[in-house]
Amino acid sequence: MTGNIKWRALIAVVVIGLGLFYALPSFLPDDSFVQSFLPNKKVNLGLDLKGGINLTLGVEMEKAFENSLDRMGEELRSEAREKKIFVLRPHSVGHKRLQFILLDPSKSNQLDDLVKRLYNKELRVDKKETLERGKLQYTLSMTPQYITKLKEMTLDQALKVIRNRINQFGVTQPDIRKLQNNRIQVQLPGLQDAQRAIDLIQKTAHLEFQLVDEEADIQRAVKGIIPPGDELAYLYKKRADGSYNKKPIVLKQKVLMTGEHISDASVAFNNYNQPYVAMSFDRRGSKIFERITEDNVHKRLAIVLDDKVYSAPTIQEKISGGRASITGQFTAKEAHDLAIVLRAGSLPAPVKVLQERSVGASLGQQSINQGVLAMIVGGIFVLLFTIVYYRVGGVIVDLLLCFNILLIIAALAGFGATLTLPGIAGIILLIGTAVDASVLIFERIREELRKGMSPAKAVDEGFSRATLTIIDANVTTIMAAIILYQFGTGPIRGFAVTLSIGTVASMFTAIFVSRIFFDLWLQRKRPALSLYL
Amino acid sequence: MGLQIVRPDTHINFMEKRKLGLILSLLIIFIGLVSLIFKGGLHYGIDFAGGINIQVKSSQEVDVKKIKSSLKESGLSEVRVQRFGMDTHNEFLLRIPATKVNPETVRGQVEKALDKSKGSNFKIQRLEMVGPKVGSDLKNKALKALFYAVLLISIYISGRFEQKWGTAAIMAIGLLGGLYVLQLFSVPLSYLILAALLITLGLCWYLRLNYALGAIVALIHDVLVTLVIFSLLNKDIDLTTIAALLTIIGYSLNDTIVIFDRIRENLRSKVSRPLMQIINVSINQTLSRTILTSGTSMLVVLSLYILGGGVIHDFALALLIGIISGTYSSIFVASPLLLGVGPTPEKTKETNEAVNVS
Numbered sequence: 001m002t003g004n005i006k007w008r009a010l011i012a013v014v015v016i017g018l019g020l021f022y023a024l025p026s027f028l029p030d031d032s033f034v035q036s037f038l039p040n041k042k043v044n045l046g047l048d049l050k051g052g053i054n055l056t057l058g059v060e061m062e063k064a065f066e067n068s069l070d071r072m073g074e075e076l077r078s079e080a081r082e083k084k085i086f087v088l089r090p091h092s093v094g095h096k097r098l099q100f101i102l103l104d105p106s107k108s109n110q111l112d113d114l115v116k117r118l119y120n121k122e123l124r125v126d127k128k129e130t131l132e133r134g135k136l137q138y139t140l141s142m143t144p145q146y147i148t149k150l151k152e153m154t155l156d157q158a159l160k161v162i163r164n165r166i167n168q169f170g171v172t173q174p175d176i177r178k179l180q181n182n183r184i185q186v187q188l189p190g191l192q193d194a195q196r197a198i199d200l201i202q203k204t205a206h207l208e209f210q211l212v213d214e215e216a217d218i219q220r221a222v223k224g225i226i227p228p229g230d231e232l233a234y235l236y237k238k239r240a241d242g243s244y245n246k247k248p249i250v251l252k253q254k255v256l257m258t259g260e261h262i263s264d265a266s267v268a269f270n271n272y273n274q275p276y277v278a279m280s281f282d283r284r285g286s287k288i289f290e291r292i293t294e295d296n297v298h299k300r301l302a303i304v305l306d307d308k309v310y311s312a313p314t315i316q317e318k319i320s321g322g323r324a325s326i327t328g329q330f331t332a333k334e335a336h337d338l339a340i341v342l343r344a345g346s347l348p349a350p351v352k353v354l355q356e357r358s359v360g361a362s363l364g365q366q367s368i369n370q371g372v373l374a375m376i377v378g379g380i381f382v383l384l385f386t387i388v389y390y391r392v393g394g395v396i397v398d399l400l401l402c403f404n405i406l407l408i409i410a411a412l413a414g415f416g417a418t419l420t421l422p423g424i425a426g427i428i429l430l431i432g433t434a435v436d437a438s439v440l441i442f443e444r445i446r447e448e449l450r451k452g453m454s455p456a457k458a459v460d461e462g463f464s465r466a467t468l469t470i471i472d473a474n475v476t477t478i479m480a481a482i483i484l485y486q487f488g489t490g491p492i493r494g495f496a497v498t499l500s501i502g503t504v505a506s507m508f509t510a511i512f513v514s515r516i517f518f519d520l521w522l523q524r525k526r527p528a529l530s531l532y533l
Numbered sequence: 534m535g536l537q538i539v540r541p542d543t544h545i546n547f548m549e550k551r552k553l554g555l556i557l558s559l560l561i562i563f564i565g566l567v568s569l570i571f572k573g574g575l576h577y578g579i580d581f582a583g584g585i586n587i588q589v590k591s592s593q594e595v596d597v598k599k600i601k602s603s604l605k606e607s608g609l610s611e612v613r614v615q616r617f618g619m620d621t622h623n624e625f626l627l628r629i630p631a632t633k634v635n636p637e638t639v640r641g642q643v644e645k646a647l648d649k650s651k652g653s654n655f656k657i658q659r660l661e662m663v664g665p666k667v668g669s670d671l672k673n674k675a676l677k678a679l680f681y682a683v684l685l686i687s688i689y690i691s692g693r694f695e696q697k698w699g700t701a702a703i704m705a706i707g708l709l710g711g712l713y714v715l716q717l718f719s720v721p722l723s724y725l726i727l728a729a730l731l732i733t734l735g736l737c738w739y740l741r742l743n744y745a746l747g748a749i750v751a752l753i754h755d756v757l758v759t760l761v762i763f764s765l766l767n768k769d770i771d772l773t774t775i776a777a778l779l780t781i782i783g784y785s786l787n788d789t790i791v792i793f794d795r796i797r798e799n800l801r802s803k804v805s806r807p808l809m810q811i812i813n814v815s816i817n818q819t820l821s822r823t824i825l826t827s828g829t830s831m832l833v834v835l836s837l838y839i840l841g842g843g844v845i846h847d848f849a850l851a852l853l854i855g856i857i858s859g860t861y862s863s864i865f866v867a868s869p870l871l872l873g874v875g876p877t878p879e880k881t882k883e884t885n886e887a888v889n890v891s
Contacts, residue, residue, distance in 0.1 A: 181670075352664075354666055354667045355663050356661065358660050359658070360659065362658065363590075363659055363844075367844055370841050370842035371841055374836045374837045374839075374840040374841040377836045378834075378837065381829075381832045381833070381836065382829045385825075385828065385832065386829070421844055422845070422848060424845075425841065425845050425848055428836070428837045429830070429837075429852065431829075432830035432831070432832060432833035433787075433829075436787070436822075436829075439822050439826055440822055443822045447818070465798075469790060469794045472693055472794075473786070473787035473790045475689070476686065476689065476690075476783045476786040476787060477783035477787065479682075479783070480682060480782055480783035481783075484776055484779050484780075486678070487674045487675065487677055488776060489671070492772055492776045495776055496776075499780070
């Protein structure tokens, strides 16, 4: 035993040195001299301690399916028209099916070929039903492969757009990731205004330019009698008190241009110092916009964002150069956020907030303070308790306890794990339970001493008999922690992490490090162990 | 020699008092179950039931009733308002059922309502909104965690306590087979957990894994006691409660393992004594360890409970109950059970497999 004690001591010193190396940066100020020699990793605090917003968003796939079906239906109709096949009313049914009517049933084979050529991978003809006067009603459904692909694409696109918006909003270290079941998790540390962040993320930002139908009778349209090819919308004007004034307006259904051609958007101020959003289009967008304005001089062009009409100015002349603006009594904040969403692009489908957990920074700091206080008070009690009970042995226990905490913090920092409030609770719990391993060993040594065994023999016996029990007893805790990690959410995972790291550390210190102390003691002349344990 | 809580010659006859322990345990669980029935089951927190919790802090002392009335004026009538943390902190927790409000506007609604209650300045410190979909997902996850905990721990302790991994494998196969059959009938997860427990207990009984039987009954006892006391105190069951329960399971087993290991060791000694005496001696021999460990554990959890703040309060409470119950159950539940069924026959060279498979 005595021969390898140097080696064991060396291992212990190296481990504790590594512990210090990784744990210290979390306590030192960033610019201290020592810090420049240490790893640049601090313990990562969870949102419940740092303050911030944690959102779980659900992407409404049905809407993405509908959009895709409507788009394919439109495309199919215009392709068919070029071949003199007339297709009526393409529309989506129940999110997963596309229906339309073929006027001339003799062209059925030709249409089938066209569908096959255009959408062989995407659509499958389910059934054809004969209607009155020989018209054929087609029902098509999306193929499972296309559904999977569309889901994936929609989720990726939504993720990209949300990430873009958050980045432009200027949050430090946001964490945005895909979850299962078409969900996206957004973590925004340090952000205070949760409502604003949610509004920014949730805005679909689907921008459309449509002409106003001046001839339509608005009164009749409100009652539901809308001229064919038109739709009813509302023009939103903001009142002085912040509420909105809704004014009905009839638009031509045809969308002349969408927001996909926007290359930039920014906040600008008019002569009255009122903010508005100035947009510029890409080259293709500029051309389309020029043609629209040229063809529709003296008509009103409505700017529709997420089905709300923001303004409907009259086109005075052809506009070239690819610039347009959205006005509408914004506050500077609103204009700023609108510019962001226009720049970042529109969401492929609406997103819904399924879960929100936000914590103010002051509460986070309060939690840290309270947790640390509880840790210090509990820790001091345990230290005193063990010293009174075991005297010198108690000092060893307390030293081991300090090593434990050091190793937990080092492991958290080194592995980049996150410390949460339940994680702090886990450390506190460990201060109480980690003593157990030493207690088991010490009690056993005491017992053997009482039986009249020599100190060396008693230490040997104590360690060997208690070790198996310690390992077994701790394996159950680690098993519980692993299960918690698997199934827990953020804060609980933090608890599982500190619990398992701490349990492993406590086994190491109690079985390995503590033995070194005892062996060193036994090497001295006449070790009177019973006096000190 | 250092201080001694328990004198080495202490000999408390714990097993003589086992009936008292049985009555106490049954009484607590019985009272709890009766109250559970009257309350219509466990009260789930927003993690599982869905809903909105808003923690607000006021700059001055305000009356709970006043907050309630100003919320009511703004159309938020079904809000439960309670004080949170220390009285001097002027913190309140508003609990809003998921179905009653639109989660997307509730923040503004609450802010507006609190602004109207004159004289004090409110600040939202924490907002947690869990939609019904996420709530049922989280519930499913928690059930799964409990399910796998039961599975893993049953298999581990049947192997570990008995030192017979062959039997543990039979046990595992039996358990997984039974659950597989049940799954074919698409039994809901909560019943599956119950079934896993019953199958485990049945298999332990049948395979004479008596140490394991004692340990599992003890940990079921601890989980039940914690849940029952939570329900008596009108506490919500949420994710952190589940985390506490799993931790309690670990602690309870830890405690039982220490005593059972000592019993096994004493059984192996050459002097043959009646089982009751051996169990008593073993508990007494480990008593100072039991008191020390549970003492330090309780100290820290108590300090967490008192000083750790409102957010962690219930978690600390669950741990506190669990540690007390876990320490108690090792002595008064697991050990008496072992006395009743007798220790698992130790395997000797001659009767190696013959005994196990019988």
